[in-house]
Amino acid sequence: MTRAEQIADILRGRIATGRLGPGDAVPSTRAIMRDHNVAMATASRVLVLLQDDGLIESTPGRGSVVRAADGVGSAVLTRDRVIATAMSIADAEGLGAVSMRRLASTLDIPTMALYRYVPSREELELAMLDSVMGEVDLRPQTGDWRVDLHGSCMAMWRSMVAHPWFAGALSMTRPASMPNAMPLAERMLGCLHAAGLDPVQAFTDYLCLLNLIRGLGSTLEPELADRAETGLDNDEWMDARVGELRRIAPESTHPNMARIMEVGYPYDVDVLLESGLRRFLDGIQTRLV
Structure with a gap:
């Protein structure tokens, strides 16, 4: 994993846990250079990776900000809805059918956008299990x-x-x-x-x-x-x-x-x-x- 990918993972984690929400500014190129002691090319690459993931977008006058999920308003798509959708897929086709890519496709959002709601496939499954227990x-x-x-x-x-x-x-x-x-x-x-x-x-x-x-x-x-x-x-x-x-x-x-x-x-x-x-x-x- 390159240094740019490592830093991008750190920022993905902040987005996934909600520390950076839709519309929030993400660190600028200069801030990444300063905070992580990397060259400008590496810092620029970090932002490109996040853009390719569909997690951030450039806004005039504000730089790069966390992007709202495509096709679903931030007030509509919630963690609970993500989990409920995953459970619906599992109910119909089995747990093996629940991949992050399949779930994102069903919700009509970029795959990486899911990580704002569940940081990993493992945490998604745990949340699904806990949700079922909540139905008992x-x-x-x-x-x-x-x-x-x-x-x-x-x-x-x-x-x-x-x-x-x-x-x-x-x-x-x-x-x-x-x-x-x-x-x-x-x-x-x-x-x-x-x-x-x-x-x-x-x-x-x-x-x-x-x-x-x-x-x-x-x-x-x-x-x-x-x-x-x-x-x-x-x-x-x-x-x-x-x-x-x-x-x-x-x-x-x-x-x-x-x-x-x-x-x-x-x-x-x-x-x-x-x-x-x-x-x-x-x-x-x-x-x-």
Whole structure:
């Protein structure tokens, strides 16, 4: 990276974080020379790079200023709108479809203009995850720990169903800092404490429940993609392959598999979740009796 590119990155960061907003003057060539101890050619190159990015423009009498986003007034395009648009793309096509270039194209702004609202692709994804957590609809508590805990789990599940990419993007081993995740965590832990669990066991069961929900949620996006590609839902796909399953698991050696193939299994991820939650909560309740 050249010295001009390094300085341009510093100024991009100021624009991305809002320290320099639309219409604000950016450092002049002389100011860049003085502040960064570089030659005039290097300082001039810095401004050219920012102009090429669509981040600044020359204004008579003012020099170079931060440019407002093309096609969208600065009062209209906000960070929230950028994040919401990214989520819409992910909901329709998967998280992998959300690139900075694709997002900028959808918003009809230069790609580099996005960095005024989100400094990086990584921060965009984190903001999307936090936004989904902010949609988790926690209902008023009833005072019954089991009812309230079940309701909290189902609230998170509804958000996963609404955003199929969400579960796969969550890390349970190295979780990101998401302010909007805290109300759900506090509610679930409070329910587990109300059930009589100590702080360590409560947090253990909290993580187990999250992993149960996330694990089933991570099947949503791949299933939608497979359905779009094959035109078959899960049951239709399995029906087309039951003959192959019988071949590799004949009744003579796999009688238990043969039983379920005989009666058929109506796959439903909501049924799996409800069954898993019920049995998990039964286990907590039984232990407390």
